[in-house]
Amino acid sequence: EPEVTQTPSHQVTQMGQEVILRCVPISNHLYFYWYRQILGQKVEFLVSFYNNEISEKSEIFDDQFSVERPDGSNFTLKIRSTKLEDSAMYFCASSGGRDRVLDEQFFGPGTRLTVL
Amino acid sequence: SQQGEEDPQALSIQEGENATMNCSYKTSINNLQWYRQNSGRGLVHLILIRSNEREKHSGRLRVTLDTSKKSSSLLITASRAADTASYFCATGLGMDMGRRALTFGSGTRLQVQP
Numbered sequence: 520e521p522e523v524t525q526t527p528s529h530q531v532t533q534m535g536q537e538v539i540l541r542c543v544p545i546s547n548h549l550y551f552y553w554y555r556q557i558l559g560q561k562v563e564f565l566v567s568f569y570n571n572e573i574s575e576k577s578e579i580f581d582d583q584f585s586v587e588r589p590d591g592s593n594f595t596l597k598i599r600s601t602k603l604e605d606s607a608m609y610f611c612a613s614s615g616g617r618d619r620v621l622d623e624q625f626f627g628p629g630t631r632l633t634v635l
Numbered sequence: 636s637q638q639g640e641e642d643p644q645a646l647s648i649q650e651g652e653n654a655t656m657n658c659s660y661k662t663s664i665n666n667l668q669w670y671r672q673n674s675g676r677g678l679v680h681l682i683l684i685r686s687n688e689r690e691k692h693s694g695r696l697r698v699t700l701d702t703s704k705k706s707s708s709l710l711i712t713a714s715r716a717a718d719t720a721s722y723f724c725a726t727g728l729g730m731d732m733g734r735r736a737l738t739f740g741s742g743t744r745l746q747v748q749p
Binding site: 550552554561562563564567569574575577608610612614622623624625626627628629631 | 665666668670675676677678679680683723725727735736737738739740741742
């Protein structure tokens, strides 16, 4: 069964540093997403991406965040200048491949980001 | 307002028993999805039910949806210790609305005692 993969599994960084979280979505999927889950809180939507552009973003996804699909397989989330409150588990998800129900989103195992 | 709130927050049962978790939501939806999350791990997609469906089955899982009450339930029959996890409902407005974001609830922590 194809699955979404994410690297690294755990990232520790200093406040103010830039981080890039990487994801490899399921290969024939067309829609890509980032969510985050602060410890003990709900999973929150950050951004969706389709056809090489952002299709939807939440209030959380401010100018400090950006996404990119640099090649045919990777999907990245960049946080330009990390803050303490960015510490969370970041999940990548994808949906919408051939013969797939478009709305079903499949999640990766997550990257735990710790900002010191 | 909170979209996608599960109850109970925590549920402890014996292996072999059935587990029922409920989810309520506030706005109109196109679909509702259930996910499982083992402690500190990723979200595993369990089942999707659309707003024009009332019930759906997948293995030991049974999901119902009542759009008039804006609620859904997830039933796990003949539970196993391996079913111990947190279960989340997530609502979507649907691709045809141009909205793809899922809104997650707080989850139900299920503990299945062997």
